[in-house]
Amino acid sequence: MSTYNGFTKVLKVTVTFCVVAVAATMLWKLFNYYTYAPQTRDGKIRADVVPIAGDLSGRIETVYVTDNQEVKKGDLLYTIAHKRLENAVERARARLEVAKADLNEADRENKRYQRLDTVASQQQKDEHISDLESARANYHQAQTELDLANINLGLATVTAPVNGIVTNLSLRPGAYASEGEAMMTLVDSDSFYVTGYFEETKLANIRVGALAEIRVMGESKKLQGHVQGWSVGIEDRERSTSADTLLANVNPTFSWIRLAQRIPVRIAIDEVPKEVALIAGRTVSVTLHSDQVADASSAQVSSQP
CATH class of the missing domain: 1.10.287 (Helix Hairpins)
Structure with missing residues (x-):
């Protein structure tokens, strides 16, 4: 009986030790993953925004486009009298x-x-x-x-300089267009990319060309892309002279404790499911697979303007 009790006690200790060891290992891996793995939930879809401003002043005669209309390079946008x-x-x-x-x-x-x-x-x-x-x-x-x-x-005839989508249009015939004043905006449909803000502790595991898995908030399908590079400078909030610079201004999560800075990483979009709508400003989560490199052909296509 005493032998059985001793075996039971050893078994309980062994099982407890194994459970604690497995739990500790999982916690350690989770800690390393969320601390050092190149993934972030802080990302945005970006695109080049092209203000359309004429080189001539005059009354608007005809507007050929509507809000949110897709246009091709060279399409008529509006004419001045x-x-x-x-x-x-x-x-x-x-x-x-x-x-x-x-x-x-x-x-x-x-x-x-x-x-x-x-x-x-x-x-x-x-x-x-x-x-x-x-x-x-x-x-x-x-x-x-x-x-x-x-x-x-x-x-007097203003055409689209790029392929894009007309957005925030309020132009009407009869309005006065001043030289150099933007009359409408085009979102360049060939320029969509993702900016992911990664903590500086994760930069060591980020590689140019690394495969990127992109999840858009509200979408079930994933996008695929690759890392193009990252910013080599962000604004120093401790120096007042940096306010006039053109460096990226990334708001810290907290300023009263010492936290890792977030570095903007540019990610080219290689594959987009048809169901996913690319809209500049949408929130995305990004996971980088530094051990995998995006397909060279898709990377080359996505980098074309």
């Missing part, structure tokens, strides 16, 4: 014709006087040479004015 610009082209063309006629007349007169060796004085010959040069300069100026008028007429 161009009747006055067409009139300017006609006036410039008429001035060019006059200047051309004056140039031809000056050329004929100059040639005629240059042949009159005995009758015309040298002073008269020089005057006609000067008249010819002046007429030629006037002709070139008129040609330049016509070119400028044609350029302005072309600027």
